[in-house]
Amino acid sequence: FDEYLEDYNSAAAAVKEGDSQQTSSMNLVFFRDHCEHLARIIRIIRQPRGNALLVGVGGSGKSSLTRLATSIAEYKRFEIAVAKGYSMNDFHEKLLELYNTAGVKCQPLVFLINDSQIVHEGMLEDINNILNSGEVPSLFSPDERDKKIMQCSEAAREAGITSRDEIWSFFISRVRDNFHTVLCMSPVGDAFRTRCRQFPSLTNCCSIDWFNEWPREALHGVAERLMSEVDLGSRADLRENLTNLCVDIHTEVVRTAGDFWEEMRRRYYITPTSYLEFISLYRSLLDEKTVELTDQLERLENGKLKMKETNETIAVMKVQLEEKQPLLEKAQKDNEVLVADLKVRQEKASVVQVSVAAQQAEAAVQQKASKELEEDATAQLAEAMPAVESAIKALDSIDKSDLTELKSLPKPNEIVGKTMMSLMVFFETNKSEIDGWSGNMEWKGAREFLGYTRLLEKLKGYDKDAIKPQVIAKARKLIEEEPVLTPEVCGSRGSKACKGICMWILAMIKYFEVAKVVEPKRKALEEARAELAITNKRLQEAEAALKAVEDELATLQKGLDESTRRKELLENEVNMCRQRLVNAESLSGSLKNEAVRWEDNIKRLSERIGTLPIDMFLSAACVSYFGAFTARFRKRLVRSWVEATKAHNLDVNEDFSLVNALGDPMEILNWQICALPTDETSTENAIIVTMSHPPRRWPLLIDPQGQAAKWITIRSKQERPLKVIKLTDGTYMRTIDMSIRGGTAVLCDDVAETLDPALDPLLNRQIFSSEGGGPQINLTPQSQVPYDPQFRFFICTKLSNPHYLPDVCIKVTLVNFTVTMDGLEDQMLGEVVAIEQKELEEEKNSIIHQISEGQKSLKKTEESILEKLKNAKGNILDDDILISDLKNAQSRAQSVAKRQEEAKEKIAIINKTRELYRPVANRCSILFFVLADLAMIDPMYQNSLEFFKRLVATVVEGTAKPDGFDPGNPLP
Numbered sequence: 012f013d014e015y016l017e018d019y020n021s022a023a024a025a026v027k028e029g030d031s032q033q034t035s036s037m038n039l040v041f042f043r044d045h046c047e048h049l050a051r052i053i054r055i056i057r058q059p060r061g062n063a064l065l066v067g068v069g070g071s072g073k074s075s076l077t078r079l080a081t082s083i084a085e086y087k088r089f090e091i092a093v094a095k096g097y098s099m100n101d102f103h104e105k106l107l108e109l110y111n112t113a114g115v116k117c118q119p120l121v122f123l124i125n126d127s128q129i130v131h132e133g134m135l136e137d138i139n140n141i142l143n144s145g146e147v148p149s150l151f152s153p154d155e156r157d158k159k160i161m162q163c164s165e166a167a168r169e170a171g172i173t174s175r176d177e178i179w180s181f182f183i184s185r186v187r188d189n190f191h192t193v194l195c196m197s198p199v200g201d202a203f204r205t206r207c208r209q210f211p212s213l214t215n216c217c218s219i220d221w222f223n224e225w226p227r228e229a230l231h232g233v234a235e236r237l238m239s240e241v242d243l244g245s246r247a248d249l250r251e252n253l254t255n256l257c258v259d260i261h262t263e264v265v266r267t268a269g270d271f272w273e274e275m276r277r278r279y280y281i282t283p284t285s286y287l288e289f290i291s292l293y294r295s296l297l298d299e300k301t302v303e304l305t306d307q308l309e310r311l312e313n314g315k316l317k318m319k320e321t322n323e324t325i326a327v328m329k330v331q332l333e334e335k336q337p338l339l340e341k342a343q344k345d346n347e348v349l350v351a352d353l354k355v356r357q358e359k360a361s362v363v364q365v366s367v368a369a370q371q372a373e374a375a376v377q378q379k380a381s382k383e384l385e386e387d388a389t390a391q392l393a394e395a396m397p398a399v400e401s402a403i404k405a406l407d408s409i410d411k412s413d414l415t416e417l418k419s420l421p422k423p424n425e426i427v428g429k430t431m432m433s434l435m436v437f438f439e440t441n442k443s444e445i446d447g448w449s450g451n452m453e454w455k456g457a458r459e460f461l462g463y464t465r466l467l468e469k470l471k472g473y474d475k476d477a478i479k480p481q482v483i484a485k486a487r488k489l490i491e492e493e494p495v496l497t498p499e500v501c502g503s504r505g506s507k508a509c510k511g512i513c514m515w516i517l518a519m520i521k522y523f524e525v526a527k528v529v530e531p532k533r534k535a536l537e538e539a540r541a542e543l544a545i546t547n548k549r550l551q552e553a554e555a556a557l558k559a560v561e562d563e564l565a566t567l568q569k570g571l572d573e574s575t576r577r578k579e580l581l582e583n584e585v586n587m588c589r590q591r592l593v594n595a596e597s598l599s600g601s602l603k604n605e606a607v608r609w610e611d612n613i614k615r616l617s618e619r620i621g622t623l624p625i626d627m628f629l630s631a632a633c634v635s636y637f638g639a640f641t642a643r644f645r646k647r648l649v650r651s652w653v654e655a656t657k658a659h660n661l662d663v664n665e666d667f668s669l670v671n672a673l674g675d676p677m678e679i680l681n682w683q684i685c686a687l688p689t690d691e692t693s694t695e696n697a698i699i700v701t702m703s704h705p706p707r708r709w710p711l712l713i714d715p716q717g718q719a720a721k722w723i724t725i726r727s728k729q730e731r732p733l734k735v736i737k738l739t740d741g742t743y744m745r746t747i748d749m750s751i752r753g754g755t756a757v758l759c760d761d762v763a764e765t766l767d768p769a770l771d772p773l774l775n776r777q778i779f780s781s782e783g784g785g786p787q788i789n790l791t792p793q794s795q796v797p798y799d800p801q802f803r804f805f806i807c808t809k810l811s812n813p814h815y816l817p818d819v820c821i822k823v824t825l826v827n828f829t830v831t832m833d834g835l836e837d838q839m840l841g842e843v844v845a846i847e848q849k850e851l852e853e854e855k856n857s858i859i860h861q862i863s864e865g866q867k868s869l870k871k872t873e874e875s876i877l878e879k880l881k882n883a884k885g886n887i888l889d890d891d892i893l894i895s896d897l898k899n900a901q902s903r904a905q906s907v908a909k910r911q912e913e914a915k916e917k918i919a920i921i922n923k924t925r926e927l928y929r930p931v932a933n934r935c936s937i938l939f940f941v942l943a944d945l946a947m948i949d950p951m952y953q954n955s956l957e958f959f960k961r962l963v964a965t966v967v968e969g970t971a972k973p974d975g976f977d978p979g980n981p982l983p
Contacts, residue, residue, distance in 0.1 A: 042229040045072060048220060052080040055218045056121055056191040062142055063193045064213055066203070067222025069817035070284030073195040074125060081121040086191070087112060088121050093128050094791040095744050095769035102134050103150055106141075110150075113189035114182045115162045125195035126202065127818045130768055135210050138192060142216035145187040192217070199280065199816050224265075225283055230258040237290040241297065246624050252659040253628060259655045261286045264636045264648065271644055278814045279639040284821040286635075288707065293631035296673075300627055301620070308616045311609045318606045359560065373546060411464075413508040418461040423454060426504045429496055431457035433489040433516050436482055437473070444469065470515055475522050483523045486516060625656060625663050626672045633669040634699050638825040639713065642692040669695050673702075677870060680863045685725040688718060690834035696826050697722070700805070703824045705776045709804045711762075711823035715811040716956035719828035720760055723805055727756050731801065735760055738767050747773065747804075748790060754799030759806045764813050766806075766822075773804065774822035811946070830956060832936050839939075840932035842960055844925050846967050855921045858914050865911045872907070935963055 041049075048065075055061040065073040081088040089112075091097075091105055112118050129135055137147045151159065160178045163185070167178040194213065196203050207214055225233075234257035238250055265281045272278055420427065435452055438460075442450040445466070448459045463469070490496045498517070502510035619626070629652055637645050649667060656663040670679070670691055682697050683689050696712075696719070703710040712719040727733035732755040736743040743759070750757045751773075759770075766774070772789050778798050781787045786798040806823060815825065830838075845852040939959050945952035 042225075042232040044223075044226065044229055045076065048072070048222065049076050049080055051218070051220050052077055052193070053083055055220075056080060056084055056086065056119075056193070059188040061191055062217045063191075064217035064219045065193065065195045065222060066198050066219060067195075068197055068199060068224075068280060068282055069819075070282035070821035071222040071225070072283070073222055074123060077121065077123050077193045077195070081123075084119070084121075086119045086121050088123060090123050091128055092789070092791065093130055093768035093771060095767065097130055097768070099131055099133050102131070102137065103147075106137065106147060106150060107155070109190060110159075110186055114186040115159065117166070117185055117189060119189045119191065121191045121193055123193050123195070125818070126197060126206075127768055127771065132206075132209075135206055135213070138194070139210035139212040141190065142192060142212040145183045145190070197816060197818050200814075225286075227258055227262070230261055230286065231255070233287070234258060234290060237287070237294075241290075241294045242301075243297075243624055244301070249624055249661065252661055253624070256628070256655060256659050256661070257286075257290060259659075260632050260636075260652055261289070263651050263655065264632075267640070267644060267648055267651075271640060275641065275644075277639065277812055279825065280815075280817040280820045281636070282817050282821050289631055289635035292635055292702075292707065293628055296627045296631050297624060300623055304616055304620050304623065308613060308620065311613045311616065315606065315609050315613060318609075356560075370546070413506065414461050414466065417506055417508045418458050423457075424504065426494065426496065426501055427506065427509050428454060428457070429489055429492070429494075430501055430505060430509050430513050430516070431460065433486045433496065434512050435460055436486045436489065437478070437516070437519065440479070440482070470512075473519070475519055476526065478519060478523050478526075480523075480527075483520055487520055490516065490520070622662065622664065625661055626667065629653075629656070629663070629667055630669055630672040633695070634673075634702055637669070637695060637699060639827045641827060641829070642690075642831055645692065645695070669698060673698050677863070677867060680859070681729075682722065682726065684860060684863055685722055685729070686718070687722045687726075688830065688834035689837045690831045692831050693718075693828070693834050696828050699824065699826050703826075704803060705778060705800075708776075708822060708824045709774060709806065710826050711806040711808065711815070711819075712826050712828045713810070713813060714807045714828040715809050716828075716830045717807075717809065718830060718956075719826075720758060720807045723756075723758055723807075727758075731756050731803070733758055737761055738763075744769060744790070748796055751788060751790075751796050751798055751802050754801030756803040756805070759804070762806055762808045764808075764810065764815060764819075766819060771822070811943075830939075832940060835939055835956075836929075836932045836936040839935040839960075839963065840925060840928055842963060843928045843931050843935070843967060846964055847928065848924070851921060851924060855918065855925070858918050858921070862911060862914050862918070865907050865914065868907045931967075935959075 052063055052065070055063045063077075065077065067073055078088060089105070089109055091102065109120060109122055112120050124134075124138070137150075140147050156179065159182050160175055163178055163182045167173070167181045170181065172178055172181050194217065196206075231254065234254045238254045238257070241250070241253075243249055261281070264285075268279045268281050417423075417427070423431070431454070432452055435448075435457065438445055438448075439450065439452070442448055445460055445463045447462050449456060451457075451459065460466070494500065496513050496516075498510050498514045501513040505513075629649070632652060633645075633649070636648065640648065653663055653665060653667055668691070674694060679694055679697075682694070687693055687697055700710045700712070700719075700723075714720055724733060724735070732753075734746050734750055734755065735758045736746050737760055740746075747757055749755075772791075776788075778786050778788045781795065786800065787795040788798045790796050811829065815823075841852060844855075939954075939956070942952070942954045942959065945954075
């Protein structure tokens with residue numbers, strides 16, 4: 012069955028929105044009775060014409076098991092979704108769809124319907140006809156009847172049926188074979204017996220399966236399965252005892268509900284739904300409270316640790332301050348010595364810097380003059396260079412054959428001879444440079460000269476700067492004698508080689524002439540360079556001396572910087588020690604009282620966390636089962652639960668109460684300001700109501716005096732807008748729709764003992780996640796409404812003793828808000844004091860508001876202090892802003908605490924005066940309950956609380972004050 016359940020849940024998750032098969036997944040726990048019921052349902056619906064009547068109180072699993080059985084049988088399942096205005100026409104449309112599936116398509120189906128969906132008795136009459144004969148009178152019009160006959164004619168012919176009447180009977184027969192009706196009904200109340208008498212086919216044509224109360228074995232199996240998912244942390248040893256305790260608590264509540272009926276004549280049905288919710292709530296409560304208390308404990312321990320570190324820091328800082336103060340003084344003196352020495356050295360260095368600067372200026376002047384001479388000489392020499400370069404280029408055009416040709420001449424002409432003689436003049440003084448030349452200046456010698464193989468290279472590399480004047484004079488003479496030698500003449504009358512040599516000779520002469528003019532400048536340049544070199548040398552020596560001085564200064568400066576850095580570091584450390592010491596003493600002083608309170612809270616929270624598994628277990632039982640019980644029965648239940656817990660060898664607080672376990676004193680005071688009665692039962696009710704929202708059931712408040720509605724109305728003004736509706740309003744569903752979308756609250760007031768089936772989707776919490784990811788709810792089959800988790804729904808009834816059937820109890824959390832004796836006494840005390848001493852009551856109410864706001868402020872301040880300490884980075888003593896914020900917060904807290912004490916003193920004085928009127932309030936309370944009990948004699952004796960309050964006010968105001976009446980002592 013577990014595997015079938017997994018398949019069912021997988022299929023449910025895959026069904027698209029709006030599909031008739033759409034449903035939510037189920038979390039079922041199988042035990043013997045459940046398995047037997049499931050097997051019976053499967054066997055019934057697998058039989059042709061098999062129908063079932065499942066009888067049991069709401070929440071016993073009838074519908075869930077039917078859905079699973081349908082899935083196992085692989086049948087289609089159909090259910091109706093009753094919305095406001097659901098009519099018989101809507102029901103007939105659904106039946107036509109079912110007839111088409113079962114009769115035309117010949118597909119087996121299960122039609123699941125429960126008694127809460129039967130909004131018209133005509134629906135049962137139609138079902139009775141289907142069970143009896145398979146036909147519903149007037150369901151098919153003549154056209155629709157003909158259509159069905161046509162659709163089934165082919166299948167009928169295959170079966171040998173041809174006439175129209177026989178085909179119709181064939182169609183009805185297929186419907187009866189494939190149409191399996193499963194009715195889920197509650198035996199509680201007169202409706203079941205009446206319907207069985209009026210519609211005999213419900214019992215004659217259905218297999219009846221009676222769902223009895225779950226046995227202890229089933230309760231234990233369910234608890235064991237669900238408790239295995241509860242995270243008990245280090246207390247896992249409690250699991251088995253808690254499992255057994257679940258069974259004992261549920262059994263005791265069922266027994267107490269019977270006593271409740273016997274003694275109070277009030278019906279309160281304890282269904283398996285309450286049992287499942289009890290265990291589920293325990294799991295969520297334990298997780299939430301564990302996280303909440305652990306977080307509080309961690310923050311308090313962190314604050315305590317910070318305070319401990321601060322106190323330890325004070326002693327450490329004092330020692331460090333004493334150690335570092337002498338070091339700082341010594342560092343300051345050392346630094347002063349270094350500063351004085353550096354000043355002397357800097358003065359000496361400044362003298363050297365002036366001398367070096369003067370020498371640098373002198374060297375710059377000499378360098379500039381030298382550069383100008385060099386540029387001038389270079390420019391003049393450059394004028395002769397083109398001729399030299401042309402000559403070299405001409406030499407490049409001469410090859411060895413040209414020289415050989417010139418050499419082979421037996422007797423050259425005058426041009427060639429003069430040219431060669433002019434050339435040899437340049438080598439006459441260094442004839443050894445030309446191998447094989449004897450120094451003969453005639454043609455014979457010229458031929459030897461031309462025989463030198465490296466002649467051209469020699470000419471190209473000739474040292475033109477070393478030419479002597481006599482060589483130039485001799486060469487010029489030869490050149491200028493007639494016939495004058497020119498390159499053109501040599502080229503035309505001599506040869507190619509002769510022309511190149513002539514160009515070379517002329518270039519050398521020109522270069523010499525230019526160089527002769529440049530020579531004085533060159534000498535001056537050399538002298539200037541020599542002087543510049545001497546100056547530069549002296550400058551280098553001076554700069555070296557300056558560098559030595561500067562290096563010495565740099566070393567001294569580095570030492571001074573290091574000394575200054577150490578001094579500043581010590582100064583910073585000393586200042587930081589002083590500041591930390593100041594901050595530590597300030598923080599320790601301002602949070603001294605907080606530290607003591609934190610220590611007490613840590614101890615208290617540690618104890619609470621230790622007892623949390625048992626406390627939350629009993630709290631979950633209270634929230635799940637207290638519901639409609641009065642204060643006396645609630646106390647009886649708690650006593651029996653505590654004894655049962657002790658019987659299972661579990662540690663439990665003898666004085667356990669729901670208010671102490673789950674109540675927040677500050678929130679409770681705020682509720683009372685919002686008109687919640689001050690008695691413990693009303694506070695328990697408020698806790699249950701505030702916890703009653705999905706995934707838990709919405710609350711249905713038994714509120715004959717209207718106190719719950721008043722409290723919800725005033726409280727909603729602080730939290731979210733509230734809309735008040737009645738089921739008699741024609742547009743109440745539209746109001747609910749808008750409130751669900753907007754996340755506001757709805758109070759459905761003045762309901763009767765039955766609820767409109769149109770509310771079922773909301774009461775059943777049919778919330779699912781849409782494809783877009785947001786939660787939605789199916790308010791009607793045709794529309795999905797975006798669901799805001801902030802939406803809240805409250806139901807109130809003014810009936811003093813309503814009888815809500817189990818089918819209602821499984822959908823809502825019943826909460827008995829009937830006024831109690833103690834609660835009414837406090838209310839009447841306020842009413843009487845407001846009449847007799849109006850200013851006193853107004854002052855009391857004002858002080859209560861002040862106390863409430865003070866509690867909120869103190870809590871906010873404490874959370875702020877702990878949060879700042881938790882989020883502090885590094886050493887908190889270095890954070891001046893944080894220290895200031897903490898001091899200011901603590902200062903505000905002390906101021907508020909002082910005002911709180913003053914307010915409590917005032918309220919004590921006021922209460923002392925108010926208590927003088929307590930006997931009157933007590934008599935008023937007794938009188939009201941006497942009047943209320945008159946309704947047991949005859950229902951006509953109905954008196955509202957508001958009427959009674961007006962009556963009391965009239966009597967008190969109309970009573971004449973006796974002579975000597977003292978308002979401070981009204982009842983001597």
